[in-house]
Amino acid sequence: SQTIHQWPATLVQPVGSPLSLECTVEGTSNPNLYWYRQAAGRGLQLLFYSIGIDQISSEVPQNLSASRPQDRQFILSSKKLLLSDSGFYLCAWSVRAQPYGYTFGSGTRLTVV
Amino acid sequence: GNSVTQMEGPVTLSEEAFLTINCTYTATGYPSLFWYVQYPGEGLQLLLKATKADDKGSNKGFEATYRKETTSFHLEKGSVQVSDSAVYFCALSERSGSRLTFGEGTQLTVNP
Numbered sequence: 001s002q003t004i005h006q007w008p009a010t011l012v013q014p015v016g017s018p019l020s021l022e023c024t025v026e027g028t029s030n031p032n033l034y035w036y037r038q039a040a041g042r043g044l045q046l047l048f049y050s051i052g053i054d055q056i057s058s059e060v061p062q063n064l065s066a067s068r069p070q071d072r073q074f075i076l077s078s079k080k081l082l083l084s085d086s087g088f089y090l091c092a093w094s095v096r097a098q099p100y101g102y103t104f105g106s107g108t109r110l111t112v113v
Numbered sequence: 114g115n116s117v118t119q120m121e122g123p124v125t126l127s128e129e130a131f132l133t134i135n136c137t138y139t140a141t142g143y144p145s146l147f148w149y150v151q152y153p154g155e156g157l158q159l160l161l162k163a164t165k166a167d168d169k170g171s172n173k174g175f176e177a178t179y180r181k182e183t184t185s186f187h188l189e190k191g192s193v194q195v196s197d198s199a200v201y202f203c204a205l206s207e208r209s210g211s212r213l214t215f216g217e218g219t220q221l222t223v224n225p
Contacts, residue, residue, distance in 0.1 A: 006156075032212075043217035044157075044202070090156050094213075101147045101206065102213055104156035 002027035006091045006105030013112055019064075019078040021108050023091030026072065031093040033074040034102065035066055038088040050074060051096065086112045115140045119203050119216035126193055126223050134188040134219050136177075136203035144205040146170075146179055146186040147213070151200040160188075160201070193223045 003026045013019060025031050035047040048066035050056045056066050063082060067075045074091060088109055092102040120135040138144065145164045149157040161170030166181035175190045186203060203216040 044215045049212065092157075101145070101149075101159055101162060101204070102157075104149075104158070107154075107156045109154070 002093075002103065004091065004093055004103055004105045006108060008108060009106065010109045011111070013081050013110065015083055015112055016080045019076070019081050019085070019110070021076040021089055021091075021110075023074045023076075023105055024072055025074075025093045028072070028093070028095070030071060030096060032096055033068065034092040034094070035074065035076050036090040036092065038090060038107075040087070044090070048076070081112045083112050086110055115144070115205060115207065115214040117203050117205055117214055117216035119201075119219050121217075121219070122200075123220035123222060126221070128195055128223055128225050129192045130223075132188070132190040132193045132197075132221070134201055134203075134221070136186045136188065136216060138184050138186065138203075138205050140184075140205055140207065142207050143181075144207050146177070147204040147206070148175070148177055148186070148188050149202040149204060149215075151202065151218070153199070157202060193221075195223045195225050197221060198223045 006023045033050045036044045037047055038044055046059045048058055050068045053068050064078050088107050090107045091105040094102045116139045118137050147162045148160040150160045151157045161172040163170040163179035166179050169178045177186050177188045200218045200220050202218045204213045206213050
């Protein structure tokens with residue numbers, strides 16, 4: 001069966017520090033991968049999506065970046081965090097070109113102090 | 114483009130009350146429709162889905178019917194429980210691809 005792992009679960013980082021959040025999917029090949037951010041009390045904001053290794057699209061200009069070094073690994077990074085980067089970050093995967101929806105990871109709560 | 118409009122929250126109900134969360138959509142084709150639930154501090158979980166007009170998705174006592182004529186997919190439950198307190202997201206995807214368009218989410222609180 002397919003599973004998605006996201007870590008860490010919580011993270012407190014100072015302003016200006018780097019960030020690396022990791023997401024891996026097991027039990028499937030060639031998934032579409034997504035990074036979302038959810039600010040407190042608000043909806044989902046799509047940050048990045050990827051249809052393959054090194055094929056990443058950015059939805060919102062910001063100081064975050066994403067990489068996909070392997071087929072089932074998706075990494076969200078920042079060189080210097082801002083206070084406004086605080087939020088709940090969610091990774092998700094889907095089967096390509098099929099209307100079956102997404103499977104989400106358990107999320108990372110990031111607090112920038 | 115595609116869009117999903119959800120009933121604004123928060124919604125507060127007493128236990129055993131009837132729940133309706135409205136969802137309407139705009140799409141160019143014939144999308145698949147979804148409801149996701151997010152419990153406090155967790156990721157989103159698929160609650161139910163419908164892939165064609167007049168389909169009814171159901172799970173855990175929740176139901177939603179794909180209404181093409183009104184472009185709606187309202188979520189209903191006959192008797193809510195405290196454990197149903199969560200944020201509910203309506204979403205759609207076009208058949209030609211798998212990207213989802215989400216609504217803004219509706220916070221539901223059920224009091225004992």
